[in-house]
Amino acid sequence: MSNGPSAAHPERERESDASLGRGRAFRLLFGYARPHRKTFLLILLCAVGAISADLLQPYLVKVAIDNDILLGDKGTGWLIGICAAYLVSAVAAMLLAYGMANLIQRAGQAIVASLRKDLFEHITKLSMSFFDRYPIGSLVTHESSDTETINQFFTQVFLSLIRDGLTLVLILGFMFALDVELALYSLVLLPVIAAIAFAFRTLLRNSYHRTRTQLSRMIAYLAENLSGMSLIQAFHQEKEQKKRFTRHNEKYWMESLREIRNSVTFNRTFDLLGNVAVAFIVWIGGMAVLNKQLEFGVLYAFISYIRQFFQPINQLTQQWNTMQSTLVSLDRLWRIFSVKPEVADPSEDRAVRVDPERVAGKLTFAGVRFAYGDGPEVLRGIDLDIRPGEFVGIVGTTGAGKSSLVNLLPRFYDVKAGSLLIDDIDVRSLPLRDLHAIVGLVQQEPYLFSGSIIDNVRLFRREIPEEAVVEACRTVGAHPMIARLRDGYDTVLSERGSGLSAGERQLISFARILVFRPRILILDEATAHLDSHTERLIQRALETVSRGRTTLVIAHRLSTVRHADRIIVMRDGQIVEQGKHADLIKNGGYYAELCRHSGTGHATAPGADGRLRPTSPA
């Protein structure tokens, strides 16, 4: 009966293998950098200008020494001219370096901002099965620190490659232009420098990784403790947790110290090498000056260049760590970007367009089978027809498959076999936008965003007038509770609406339903203990909201569904009984047993607080 796509080969969510490699990760990065190529060209020009101006200074001093000071025949005017040129080059170097730093920051931040935006957009489109597998904490890290590492790539690694790389090349150019022989002597130490840089590179990388690992362990431990604080206090675990935190803290401290020690040793070794090189050039060059084979100014310029030669090598070596973490971050981001949503919009030729307002709300589950990922089947052949406007209660013990069943309707997951139809149209043929306008959801733990109550009801859609929101809240009975709050509808809720009780959050979700008017309503009843007043409010709100729409209620209290048109009883992924409350009780089957376990008699209807308690199957 299905007119939708076959469920036999659902599109699998694909995660790229690590084998995608760095090439593709870098291509991702350069794709983001491409729109800024003019800025990068400007950065390059600034770098060439700034470094040339910088390196011109020792040359100007050499000219002053050799052509004027030592000869003494050009007069003060000429010397002042050289000094003025020196100052101009210093100011030019400063301004160009300033421009370069600003441009690179601007390009880096812009790239990271668009990367972050795209990543967020991509994540919001991924299916629920992805979120089942992927820890939320990791996604937060990707969105915040991985993208920040990429910014560092531009503002540190890339900057260093351009600035320090060019500096090295230009210094060599100046040195060879001044005196080839002395320039060659200066390079004698190069293999030693390379060997030391190579040895330190491994040391620095290892200590960097150890520190990052310890830091993330400490943060993970901290996050876990903060979210479980009530449990820690209730079980007086403060001392034990403090001890464990101290261990993490000390390990991080030790690793940080070791990292700093390595880095300082590396820097000072380079300083020492620089001084050895200077001493060497003073010796070789000094001898040449004494033998009148070299001008004194050239020796001065060489000493200055040698001093400047070691700094860029040091900087470039230090960027190795950032480069490594950029590669790791890029790889992680690429893996997320390459995940394709398992649940996707139907292709153009398969899509069936409907007017969500005109949907009658008939539901058909035809041979539905479902499992999470490659796990065991949790729905094992569900056949069910629900009339438009019918009020259906779903009951069963914990893990029976109630939530899994209703989660198929908004396509949080797709069936593994069989089909699920709304007004005889397979849900997989409906564009997701239309489907989500048809199916409304009130979750067990309704999610409220940080923002005002009014925005939470109308979900930030400013075109929905305030009056409509107030009207909806009045209808579901949430208005008196909201009116009591200091800022009424403008009260800003904290994270996840933690200032409100579970029942109050559900009332706000009911108001959302009235505002958005879906034709089918799914309610996962709050299990948290509700006071009898809120419970009554919810019961009344449910009656109001379900009027005229097909309603599926996962009930944890029998009283909620006692008057349902039909009660569906689930066990081990199957429907074992269905019918009206009185009939089911009369049949004396599994439902009747559930009622008995929930503390209500067999013969009598469950009382107002008749809750379904988990019980082992009879």
Ligand SMILES: Nc1ncnc2c1ncn2[C@@H]1O[C@H](COP(=O)(O)OP(=O)(O)OP(=O)(O)O)[C@@H](O)[C@H]1O
């Ligand atoms: N995201 C998930 N990933 C893997 N398995 C899951 C997931 N959600 C539920 N399950 C498993 O599927 C089975 C059915 O769970 P489901 O949540 O549908 O039951 P339920 O009847 O709604 O239970 P409850 O009344 O406790 O909410 C259970 O065995 C559960 O462990």
